[in-house]
Amino acid sequence: MFLKFKDEVSSILSNALAKAGYEADDIALSESPHADISSSVAFKLAPKYKRSPKQICEEIYKHINIPPDTYVEKAEMTGPYLNFFVSRDFFNETLLHVLLERDDFGNLDRKGKVILEHTSANPDGPLHIGHIRNSVIGDTLTRILKRAGYEVETQYYINDMGRQIAVVVWGLMNFKFDSSKKTDHAIAEVYINANKSLVDEKEHSPEVDAIMKKYETGDADTIKKFKDAIDTAMLGIKETLTRMNIHHDTFIWESQFVRGGEVDRIMKRIRELDRAKVQDGALMVDLKDMGIQKSLVIQRSDGTSLYTTRDLAYHEWKAARSDRMIDILGADHKLISSQLKAVLHILGIPEPEVVIFEFVSLPEGSMSTRRGVFISADELLDQVEKAAYEEVNKKRPETDEEFKKKVAAFVSIGAVRYDIVRVSPEKATTFDWKEALDFEKQGAPFIQYAHARACSIIKNAQDEGIVYENYDPNILVEEQELALIKKLASFGSSIDNASRELKPNLIAIYARELADAFNQFYRYVPVLSGEPEFRAARLALVDCSRIVLANALDTLGIVAPESM
RNA sequence: GGGCUCGUAGUAUAGUCCGGAUAGUACAUGGGCCUCCGGAGCCUAUGACCUGGGUUCAAAUCCCAGCGAGCCCGCCA
Secondary structure, X not given: OHHHHHHHHHHHHHHHHHHHOOOOOOOOEEXXXXXXXXXXXXXXXXXXXXXXXXXXXXXXXXXXXXXXXXXXXXXXXXXXXXXXXXXXXXXXXXXXHHHHHHHHOOOOOOOOEEEEEOOOOOOXXXXXXXXXXXXXXXXXXXXXXXXXXXXXXXXXXXOXXXXXXXXXXXXXXXXXXXXXXXXXXXXXXXHHHHHHHHHHOHHHHHHHHHHHHHHHHOOHHHHHHHHHHHHHHHHHHHHXXXXXXXXXXXXXXXXXXXXXXXXXXXXXXXXXXXXXXXXXXXXXXXXXXXXXXXXXXXXXXXXXXXXXXXXXXXXXXXXXXXXXXXXXXXXXXXXXXXXXXXXXXXXXXXXXXEEEEOOEEEOOXXXXXXXXXXXXXXXXXXXXXXXXXXXXXXXXXXXXXXXXXXXXXHHHHHHHHHHHHOOOOOOOEEOOHHHHOOOOOOOHXXXXXXXXXXXXXXXXXXXXXXXXXXXXXXXXXXXXXXXXXXXXXOHHHHHHHHHHHOOOHHHHHHHHHHHHHHHHHHHXXXXXXXXXXXXXXXXXXXXXXXXXXXXXXXXXXXXXXXXX
């Protein structure tokens, strides 16, 4: 709705500019506290036409002609600014559209197939609190892109050819596997022990090398060992992801590109490039002209491939199966991903869009699965769930055990997801238990609560036999009502921005602002307890709020509860 | 040493790409608000753009130089 309003303003303003004899490549529209949308074009034109912004603004203003049947009510001139305001139709039709489109309200109609890769943590232990920043950003972006209209396939790239997996396999042959533990945690224990042992007793290192070699050459017994180890770890990882409401459509094993010949083919293509050089028997590409000083090694002197080479093959494969590729990667992949993009570019293969997120560290420093220094996602979720349970127990002591557990589960998942997604990916964060367990913050529970409150009002209305089928939207004129409707109307615009800029935190902000607007409306405007003539329209507004709150929460992968 | 990213109230952050009208929000701190649809709520006060230059009619935003933090710079992944 807001997008349509913006388009209308845009064409009205462009026409006025043309009639006034001005040419502007940017009409400088922006949201503003002074209007529903405002323009500062006059400033932009001032130097070019050597007149004061105020003077220019007046001339444009004189030529503004607002056609009937638009969402634009009026334009005003305030100093050198042009302010535009929405019309009554805008409010009325927003409600109409929400009630008509329901779950689909806010969806856009972009087209195309997107392959989005996220999480892709090495299967050598459980996901930790750094990994799930990747998962939550990736999953939320997936939901945003789906609402924007794209067909999205999510992929988890399993690095099964790395040394760390060979260490796990070696560890499983030499250390006890604790089957009483969750499988990924048991794998981590073996991995940590194996690493310790490999540091202390260097003579075992060749055994790991031998295992790796056997896997690469396709030894059937070794392949089985790798598969078992990885499946064991992935079982636990998937369990954690499912708990967090995160799903991957496909799991791609790195080794498939070696065995399938794609890696050899891409190495051959690179070898034929002018910029390729062989140094000490290793194949390298020079990327200096692309702003990257370091040459990239494509093939080892012993003829085997490297991680990056296999990743190149993977991306070539993805490019053939999608219109758009998006990778969610940690900050440690900045250089490698720009090298990857550069090589793909040289080869004429479409490049992925890379979303980089900065590290989550512990107060004592960075995390490491290998050293056993990390807080697992499971531990975080368990602790938060426990705190959430205590909270429900305090606030709803009269409810039964099953209810409390259910609420604790969705509140904790919501709190963790929201806490991660609300911060821009480019900010590095330090994990803090006290903060993670604090429910006083205006986070997911706040939004879920607003939704539950809306549901409660609707339920009360049903019990009292109040319906809104023939509501008159024109009587919604209170400041809080109008502010709330405007917020509802802008959901699509938030999806548009978030999907365009790949910024999931915009939806987190939107959801919070919507809950805010709803709470203020609730506080000031009586729905069922007010004058009967207002009931129907206000009830309709509550239902619309409920729908859009649910849509926003769904986009964040958070449960929208009827009661909590 | 080189490269990339970040620096906004006591704390956590939005805004920065694309410069514009009183820098938005939460927690914490101080005041208020339930005979009333769910108080996990609402209202209100205090408080911030790392430093120094530059560009501009206008800088949190762009440029340069510092300072501080994180990440990367391996024939690892």
